[in-house]
Amino acid sequence: MQDAAKVKKDDLAYNLHSWSAQGALNPLVVTKAEGIYFWDADGKKYFDMSSQLVNMNIGHGHKKVIQAIKDQADKMAFMGPAYAFEAKSEAARKIIEVAPDNMGKVFFTNAGAEANENAIKIARMFTGRHKIFSRYRSYHGATYGAANLTGEPRRFASEPGIAGFVKFFDPYVYRAPFPFKDDADATKYYIGQLREQILYEGPQHVAAIFLETVTGSNGIIIPPEGYLKGVRDLCDEFGIVMVCDEVMAGWGRTGEWFAVNHWDVKPDIITFAKGSTCGYLPLGGTIVSKEIAAYFDDNVMYCGLTYNGHPMGCATACATIDVYRDEKLIENSKNLGKVLGSLLEDLKAKHPCVGDVRYIGLFSAVELVKDKETKEPIVPYGKDPEKIMKKILGMLQNEGFATYSHENILIVAPPLCITEAELREALAILDRVLDSADNMI
Structure with a gap:
C-alpha cells in the first residue's frame, strides 16, 4: 500500500x-x-x-490500449524517426483516414505545443512569409513559440517575445461590444474586423492564421455560423495558411472526429495531441494538406524531433482510434x-x-x-x-x-x-x- x-x-x-x-x-x-x-x-x-x-x-484504464502499449514494448520500444516501421505507418494512415479529405500527411510530435511549434515553421516555410495571427482568448502551448502564439496571460512569462506574432479578437458573442441580431450579423462584424487587421499588417507578410476551432480552456467559445468559412475565405483571398488547433477540440470531443467537420471547413493544417492517445502515452502531430505535403517533396522541411513518430506513442494512437470506432x-x-x-x-x-x-x-x-x-x-x-x-x-x-x-x-x-x-x-x-x-x- x-x-x-x-x-x-x-x-x-x-x-x-x-x-x-x-x-x-x-x-x-x-x-x-x-x-x-x-x-x-x-x-x-x-x-x-x-x-x-x-x-x-x-476514460482511464482501457485494457485494449494498455495491451497495445505492452505489445509494442515487447516488439520495439524505440526506433529513430528516419526509419519506417509498422506503428508509425499505421498511425499516420489511420489519422489521415479520419481527417478532412484535403489532408495529406502527418508530422508526429510529442504533444500539442510541439505540434503548434512545427505548424508555425511549416506555414512560414510554405509561404515565405513571417507574420502569424492568433486570437487573444487562446492557449496553444507553453513552449516559446507556442507561448507567443497563445493570447491569454500564460504568454506573459515568454515576453518580450518573437517578432511577427499578431493578436486579433475572438468571436466571443456573449461578451461582444454590442448585441448582434443573429450569427450572420456577428460573423460579418468579426470577419470584417479581421480582414481590416490583415490589410493593416500587410497580407503579403502574413503566413498563417491560427485558431482553436472551438476555443478550449479559455471558455469553450463556439464560433458563430459562417465564421470559420469567413476565415477560410480570407485565407484563400490573401494566400494565407489556415491552421486549426484541434489539440483539445479534436478526437470526438465535440461529437465529430475533428471540430471543423461541424462547419464543413477544410483548413490547410490541423494540429492535434490529447485525444489521439488520451494521455496513455505522449503523442501529438501536425497534419498538413496534400498541397503542403507536395511542396516538401522538393523542398527541405526543417523540422525534426528525436522522438518524432515514437513507436510507443504511435501504437497507442492506433489502439485509441480503434476504441473510438468500436465503442x-x-x-x-x-x-x-x-x-x-x-x-x-x-x-x-x-x-x-x-x-x-x-x-x-x-x-x-x-x-x-x-x-x-x-x-x-x-x-x-x-x-x-x-x-x-x-x-x-x-x-x-x-x-x-x-x-x-x-x-x-x-x-x-x-x-x-x-x-x-x-x-x-x-x-x-x-x-x-x-x-x-x-x-x-
Missing part, C-alpha cells in the same frame, strides 16, 4: 508544479483510476469531469452532448451566478458572473484576489466532482464513455455547489 503522506511530502519536496506558486500547493494523492473515475489515498471516488486536461476521452464514443459524445446542453441550460435558468453556458458535444463551460444583466465576471480578468474560483473548485472537489477553471469559467468535459445516468449524477453535484456560489455574488 502506498504511503500517501510520503508521496505528498516527496512530491512537494522534489516536483515543480505548473502554473502555481509552489508554497501554496496541497496536491491530492491519487492511487487509482478507471473509466470516468479516479480515487484518492483515502478511497474517495471522484468524477473526472474535465477528462484530466480534456484529454482522457476514452462508438464519437456518437456517444454527440448524443449525450444534447443531454449535457439541456442540463446546463437548466442550471443557467436556476442560478443567478451563471451568466452563460456553452456546449458542443461533451465540451462545455459554465461562465460565472456577479450580475446577469451587466455580465460582470465573478472574478476580474487575470485576477482572483479573494480566491473565489479556488473556493468553488474546492467545494466541487469535496463533493467528488473534479474539474478546473480558467478566469471565471468552469470546464465541464467528461470522458466520452460516460453514461447518461453518470452525467446526470455529476451535474446534480454541480447544481448543489452553484447554490453556494449564488451566495458569493
